Amino acid sequence: MFRVQFKRLPGNEDVPLPARMSEWAAGFDLHAAVTEPVTLKPGERGLIPTGFAMAMPPELEAQIRPRSGLAYKHGVTCLNTPGTIDADYRGEVKVLLANLGQEPFTIARGERIAQMVFQVVPRIEIAEVGELPDTERGAGGFGHTGR
Incomplete structure (x- = not known):
């Protein structure tokens, strides 16, 4: 089990901290900490605050992902x-x-x-080599296995 610390930022005492909406949900729902309603017109984007900062162990990353209901019902999604x-x-x-x-x-x-999902990040060692080992796929890229 990993411990993640959350700090509610001043003026956001009324905004819920991230929470799972069901017992086995992978993601923690994030809430908007806007001071007044923000309207995004079709094609627009906006950076929406959540009212908190956090500290997590170095083995973790947090991924911000869209909420499926907002994407399906309204076409609202997360960029990046x-x-x-x-x-x-x-x-x-x-x-x-x-x-x-x-x-x-x-x-x-x-x-x-949006929702936030925590993932374990493996420690990676980069090794520069002159040649890579062969595989059956080789350098086959986009669409190389068919349609």
């Missing part, structure tokens, strides 16, 4: 998905939302806007 929050970041968590829908979408204070 999944957005990565590194373990050494201590600033306010913000969500980059985009309205890909046909109608303006208004974000109210406290509204659930």
Whole structure:
């Protein structure tokens, strides 16, 4: 089990901290900490504050992902998905939302806007080599296995 610390930022005592909406949910829902409603017109994007900062162990990253209901019902999604929050970041968590829908979408204070999923990040050693080992696939790229 990993311990993640959350710090509610001043003026956001009324905004819920991230929470799972069901016992086995992978993601923690994030709430908007806007001071007044923000309307995104079709095609617009906006950086929405959440009202908290956090500290997590170096073995973790947090990924910001869209909420499926907002994406399906309104065409509202996250850009840079999944957005990565590194373990050494201590600033306010913000969500980059985009309205890909046909109608303006208004974000109210406290509204659930995205979800955050924690992932373990393996430690990687980079090794420069002169040649790579062969595989059956080789350098086959986009569409190499068919349609």
